[in-house]
Amino acid sequence: MSHDLNALVGAYVLDALSDDERTVFEDHLRTCVDCTAEVLGLQETAAELTHLTAAEPPAFLRENVLAGIDQIRPLPPLADNVVVLRRSLMSRVWPALAAAAAVVALLVGGWGISEHRAAEHATAKSDAFTSLVAAPDAKTYTAHMKDGSTATVVVSRKLNEFALVADRMPGVAHGKTYQLWTMDAEGKATSAGLFTPSTGRTVVTSDVDLTKAATIGVSVEKAGGADTPTLSAVVTTVGI
Amino acid sequence: MSDVHFMRGSQPGANQPPAATGDDAPPLADLLSRASRGDQAAFAQFYDATSGRVYGLVLRVVRDQAQAAEVVQDVYLETWRQSARFDRERGSVLSWLLTIAHRRAVDRVRSAQASVERDHRYAETSVERPFDEVSEQVQRSLDAQRVRKALDDLTEVQREAVSLAYFGGYTHSEVAEMLQLPLGTVKTRIRDGLIRMRDALGVSVA
Numbered sequence: 466m467s468h469d470l471n472a473l474v475g476a477y478v479l480d481a482l483s484d485d486e487r488t489v490f491e492d493h494l495r496t497c498v499d500c501t502a503e504v505l506g507l508q509e510t511a512a513e514l515t516h517l518t519a520a521e522p523p524a525f526l527r528e529n530v531l532a533g534i535d536q537i538r539p540l541p542p543l544a545d546n547v548v549v550l551r552r553s554l555m556s557r558v559w560p561a562l563a564a565a566a567a568v569v570a571l572l573v574g575g576w577g578i579s580e581h582r583a584a585e586h587a588t589a590k591s592d593a594f595t596s597l598v599a600a601p602d603a604k605t606y607t608a609h610m611k612d613g614s615t616a617t618v619v620v621s622r623k624l625n626e627f628a629l630v631a632d633r634m635p636g637v638a639h640g641k642t643y644q645l646w647t648m649d650a651e652g653k654a655t656s657a658g659l660f661t662p663s664t665g666r667t668v669v670t671s672d673v674d675l676t677k678a679a680t681i682g683v684s685v686e687k688a689g690g691a692d693t694p695t696l697s698a699v700v701t702t703v704g705i
Numbered sequence: 706m707s708d709v710h711f712m713r714g715s716q717p718g719a720n721q722p723p724a725a726t727g728d729d730a731p732p733l734a735d736l737l738s739r740a741s742r743g744d745q746a747a748f749a750q751f752y753d754a755t756s757g758r759v760y761g762l763v764l765r766v767v768r769d770q771a772q773a774a775e776v777v778q779d780v781y782l783e784t785w786r787q788s789a790r791f792d793r794e795r796g797s798v799l800s801w802l803l804t805i806a807h808r809r810a811v812d813r814v815r816s817a818q819a820s821v822e823r824d825h826r827y828a829e830t831s832v833e834r835p836f837d838e839v840s841e842q843v844q845r846s847l848d849a850q851r852v853r854k855a856l857d858d859l860t861e862v863q864r865e866a867v868s869l870a871y872f873g874g875y876t877h878s879e880v881a882e883m884l885q886l887p888l889g890t891v892k893t894r895i896r897d898g899l900i901r902m903r904d905a906l907g908v909s910v911a
Contacts, residue, residue, distance in 0.1 A: 472889075475896030476877040480811040481870035483878070505796045510903040511807070512758075512800040514856070514871055516848040520761035526774050527752060530781045534748055537782065539741045542789040 478507040600624050608703040618681050620705050628670040634662035644686045647678035659690045680704050733798040741789035759806045766810035766874045776813050780806045811874040855905040863898030866891050
C-alpha cells in the first residue's frame with residue numbers, strides 16, 4: 466500500500482479529517498508503526514498549543530465532575546497477560562479505543578477478558594489482542610490439545626494476525642519451550658515464535674504472515690526453538 | 706464522598722498551574738493510577754492540575770460557555786472511567802486527556818452548527834492572527850510565551866492552517882476553502898507546521 470496516508474498525520478492529530486477519513490486513517494494506524502509514532506509525537510505538540518488558551522473553569526463544573534465520579538466506577542483494566550510475538554521489535558499497535566473494548570466484551574462473552582489485577586499500566590500488548598478480536602473478519606477455531614483440553618485460535622486475515630488462547634496450559638520441562646507455528650497447505654512449517662505459558666489464561670498473539678497459512682500448530686521444543694516442528698512433540702494443530 | 710483538601714485557589718483569568726510540576730505535586734500518571742482504583746481525592750487533584758488547559762481548549766473550540774462546561778464534564782467522567790486503561794506507551798497522560806477533550810469539542814461543534822454559520826463567524830474575526838481574541842484574556846505564562854513564539858516562527862500559512870484546524874475545529878477541506886489553497890497544500894502545511902513546532906518545543910515521547 467502506498468504511503469500517501471502519511472500526509473494525513475497532521476490533520477488527523479488536529480481532528481481535521483472528516484469522519485470517513487478518520488476511520489480509514491485509524492485503520493491504517495493499526496498496522497503502521499511509523500505513522501503511529503509520528504501521531505504520538507505530534508499529539509504531544511498539539512497538547513502544548515493548549516497553553517495559549519488556558520482559562521479558569523467555572524466552580525460548578527468541578528462540583529459536577531466530582532459528583533459524577535461518585536456515581537460511576539472506573540472500568541477494569543484490560544488483560545495484561547498477553548504474550549505478543551512480533552516480527553518487528555518496535556511494534557506499536559494503535560490502542561483500540563473504548564468502542565473496540567466494548568466489541569470485545571460482546572464477542573468474547575464467556576471467556577471474559579481477564580480482570581485480574583493489572584500491572585500499573587495497561588500495555589499496548591493487550592490492545593493488540595483487543596484489535597484482533599474486534600476485527601470484522603476475526604474467526605475463532607477450537608484447538609484440541611494433546612492433554613485433552615481445548616484452546617481457541619482467533620484469526621484475522623485482514624489484519625494478518627492471529628492469537629492462541631489457552632487456559633491452564635501445562636508448564637514445560639526445564640530447557641524446553643512451546644513453539645508456535647503456521648503451516649501451509651503442503652505442510653511446510655514457519656515458526657511464529659516461542660512462548661511460555663501463564664498460570665491461568667495464556668494469550669499469545671502473532672503477526673507472522675498468514676497468506677499461505679492453512680494450519681496453526683504448537684509443539685514443545687528445546688529452549689531456543691527448532692527450525693521445523695518435532696512431530697512427536699506437537700501439542701495441537703488446528704486448520705484455519 | 707470524601708473531603709477534598711486540594712483546592713487550587715487560582716486568580717480569575719490566570720492560567721492553571723502547569724500539570725505535574727512543583728516539588729510536591731504528584732505526577733499526573735500517579736494521580737490517574739490512584740483514581741483508577743477509585744481514589745476520588747486523587748482524581749480531584751488531577752482535575753485541578755489539568756482543567757484550566759482542558760476547559761480553555763474546549764471553550765475556544767466550541768465558543769460557548771454552557772456547551773464547553775458540558776463537554777468538559779463529559780471528558781473528565783470518561784477519563785475517570787478509562788483511568789485503568791491508560792496506556793503509558795501511547796504518550797503522556799496530559800496529551801491523552803487533551804486529545805480526548807479536543808476530539809469531543811470538535812464533534813460537538815460540528816454537530817451543533819452548520820459549516821456556513823461557522824464560516825460566517827470566522828470571517829468576522831481577524832484572519833492574520835486568529836487567536837488574538839483569546840490571548841488578551843490569558844495571562845502570559847512562560848509556557849504560553851514559549852508556545853506563542855514557536856507558533857509565530859511558522860510561516861503564515863502553516864500557522865493559519867494549524868490554528869484554523871486545531872482551535873477553529875475546521876476540517877482540512879474547510880481550511881483549504883477558507884484559505885483558498887489546494888487541499889494537498891493544506892495537508893502539508895498542517896503537518897509541516899506541527900513538525901516544526903514539535904522540534905522547536907523539544908517535545909518527545911519518552
